[in-house]
Amino acid sequence: MPCAGALAAQPQVLRAAVLTSLAGTQEVTLPHVLGPADFAPEGSRVRYRLDFELPAAAVAAAEDEPLGVYVPKMSLAGRLMLNGERVGACDLGALEQLRCLHRPYLFVLPASQWRAGANTLEFEIFATSRQMNGLSSVSIGPARLFGDGPYGWRRFEQVTVANGLAWAAFCMGGIALCVSLALRGECLYGWFGATALAIALSNLNYTLTAPPVPPQFFSWFVFSVNQAMVPLLMLTVLSFFRRDWPWARRGLIAFMLLGPAVVWLSGSNRTVVALLYVPFVLFGPLLAVAAIRWAWRSHRKADLWMALSFFSVVAVSFIDWFRLTGRSAFEGTYFVTYVIPSTIVVMGGTLASQLATALKTARELTATLDKRVAERTEALTLANQRLEELSTTDSLTGLANRRHFDDILAKEWQRARRLRHPLALLMIDVDHFKQFNDTYGHLAGDDCLRQVAQILKQRLLRGSDTAARFGGEEFAVITSMDLEGALHIAELIRQDVENHPVSVDGVDAVHVSVSIGLSALVPDGSRSPAQLISLADEALYRAKRAGRNCVRAAAAQCVAA
Numbered sequence: 001m002p003c004a005g006a007l008a009a010q011p012q013v014l015r016a017a018v019l020t021s022l023a024g025t026q027e028v029t030l031p032h033v034l035g036p037a038d039f040a041p042e043g044s045r046v047r048y049r050l051d052f053e054l055p056a057a058a059v060a061a062a063e064d065e066p067l068g069v070y071v072p073k074m075s076l077a078g079r080l081m082l083n084g085e086r087v088g089a090c091d092l093g094a095l096e097q098l099r100c101l102h103r104p105y106l107f108v109l110p111a112s113q114w115r116a117g118a119n120t121l122e123f124e125i126f127a128t129s130r131q132m133n134g135l136s137s138v139s140i141g142p143a144r145l146f147g148d149g150p151y152g153w154r155r156f157e158q159v160t161v162a163n164g165l166a167w168a169a170f171c172m173g174g175i176a177l178c179v180s181l182a183l184r185g186e187c188l189y190g191w192f193g194a195t196a197l198a199i200a201l202s203n204l205n206y207t208l209t210a211p212p213v214p215p216q217f218f219s220w221f222v223f224s225v226n227q228a229m230v231p232l233l234m235l236t237v238l239s240f241f242r243r244d245w246p247w248a249r250r251g252l253i254a255f256m257l258l259g260p261a262v263v264w265l266s267g268s269n270r271t272v273v274a275l276l277y278v279p280f281v282l283f284g285p286l287l288a289v290a291a292i293r294w295a296w297r298s299h300r301k302a303d304l305w306m307a308l309s310f311f312s313v314v315a316v317s318f319i320d321w322f323r324l325t326g327r328s329a330f331e332g333t334y335f336v337t338y339v340i341p342s343t344i345v346v347m348g349g350t351l352a353s354q355l356a357t358a359l360k361t362a363r364e365l366t367a368t369l370d371k372r373v374a375e376r377t378e379a380l381t382l383a384n385q386r387l388e389e390l391s392t393t394d395s396l397t398g399l400a401n402r403r404h405f406d407d408i409l410a411k412e413w414q415r416a417r418r419l420r421h422p423l424a425l426l427m428i429d430v431d432h433f434k435q436f437n438d439t440y441g442h443l444a445g446d447d448c449l450r451q452v453a454q455i456l457k458q459r460l461l462r463g464s465d466t467a468a469r470f471g472g473e474e475f476a477v478i479t480s481m482d483l484e485g486a487l488h489i490a491e492l493i494r495q496d497v498e499n500h501p502v503s504v505d506g507v508d509a510v511h512v513s514v515s516i517g518l519s520a521l522v523p524d525g526s527r528s529p530a531q532l533i534s535l536a537d538e539a540l541y542r543a544k545r546a547g548r549n550c551v552r553a554a555a556a557q558c559v560a561a
């Protein structure tokens with residue numbers, strides 16, 4: 001029998017109990033797991049009685065430092081009585097509606113409830129075939145010792161850490177499903193999101209002592225979610241490695257849908273649920289090895305993370321299987337509980353980094369494309385400008401070509417008509433050009449035309465004047481002047497040509513002359529641009545007839561010679 005001091009330093013561990021069940025009354029050793037004969041399959045109550053002695057000094061000390069009952073794990077639903085008085089339960093409510101969770105319990109009882117000498121603890125348990133039933137070892141001692149020690153640690157590990165990981169999986173699942181929706185049903189993120197949410201939901205098994213739905217339905221839900229999680233995880237892995245095998249996809253989806261039906265029909269029977277995992281026990285290792293092979297071949301870091309994550313889930317499932325059997329399975333901590341959500345976090349990180357890389361690459365590509373488009377647009381604009389120039393310019397002289405001349409004349413005609421301004425047209429023809437060609441050759445002739453064009457450009461400095469090559473050795477000038485102004489400018493042009501001998505082969509200076517015929521009028525509805533041309537043409541003819549190297553107006557006499 002422990003003394004008060006010993007109890008203060010070292011809690012008393014109770015391992016002997018008397019079990020009263022459907023199978024009768026018997027002495028058992030804790031931790032103890034009930035057999036199928038101990039309870040009705042649909043559920044019935046069993047009772048563990050633990051007798052122990054407490055020194056009077058320990059009870060007296062409990063006034064200052066309350067004693068507690070620490071239970072690492074109770075069964076499906078449990079209620080605790082001390083010396084015939086009810087002192088605790090997993091939760092409030094009818095025992096049949098409650099669940100004791102896979103987590104530790106600490107019942108702190110006031111000194112008045114303990115007795116010096118003989119005490120009796122009774123655990124009443126509602127056992128069903130849905131879950132493993134029994135009672136772990138029970139410890140009595142100062143509540144503070146448990147809080148600082150085994151209870152505190154187990155609570156941190158089984159509640160805080162497990163919940164934290166489940167929340168992380170929940171968040172990642174939510175984000176992944178949003179990404180999948182945003183990417184219009186992208187399978188990989190869809191499967192991963194569903195897996196992560198299934199893992200997070202299965203954690204309700206550890207957090208809900210009084211489910212809002214009937215226990216049978218809740219058990220079915222938890223088993224189904226767990227059942228769905230495995231094929232979902234496999235679909236995620238296959239999709240990540242782009243192994244889109246229709247037969248595998250269809251098989252896994254069918255299994256995912258049939259599993260819950262089988263669980264429901266079996267009444268969430270543990271054996272049936274365990275059997276449903278058999279195909280995965282066979283195919284899980286195969287897929288894990290294949291994933292490692294694919295990752296090895298691809299040399300991609302993300303592939304390796306994904307393969308190792310899945311491999312670790314499979315490996316830890318097997319380790320747990322061998323590690324925890326019988327009573328240890330009831331009381332022990334499953335590694336897989338921590339490894340699966342941790343794996344989801346790693347997989348989520350891998351997918352997120354892959355997404356970030358894809359985004360970065362897309363941005364770089366867009367920037368490159370934008371740059372290329374800008375360069376091409378600039379080149380295209382230049383090419384269009386060049387084309388525009390080519391289509392409006394005479395290639396030999398650089399003056400406006402005939403087509404452009406026609407357009408400008410039409411526009412200027414309309415403008416002058418609107419403003420009631422005069423419009424003048426000069427037709428300029430190089431004299432005896434045939435002779436020039438015959439004497440100096442056609443190339444020199446071209447050069448001569450270029451030099452006459454240059455003289456025209458230099459003389460016509462006003463932006464509104466247009467000089468064009470009308471055809472052959474004939475030039476035309478459109479200017480918004482009256483007859484007097486046009487005669488003046490025509491005479492200046494004639495003199496310019498006369499006074500600037502044309503160089504032939506860069507040396508010879510050959511005198512050439514031009515004859516100019518001009519017409520000027522204020523456009524109105526009774527006349528047309530064609531009439532302006534024919535009047536100027538007629539004047540040019542007259543200039544030629546007058547001996548060339550002179551200017552003639554359509555309705556006036558030759559003014560210069």
Ligand SMILES: Nc1nc2c(ncn2[C@@H]2O[C@H](COP(=O)(O)OP(=O)(O)OP(=O)(O)O)[C@@H](O)[C@H]2O)c(=O)[nH]1
Nearest residue numbers: 429430431432433434435437442443445446472473
């Ligand atoms: N080199 C060159 N010659 C041209 C070009 N266009 C037309 N010609 C020549 O210009 C000459 C024009 O001759 P004609 O129409 O007889 O007139 P012209 O010899 O100048 O005589 P008048 O106009 O009466 O003074 C022809 O020999 C054409 O071949 C050209 O682009 N380059």
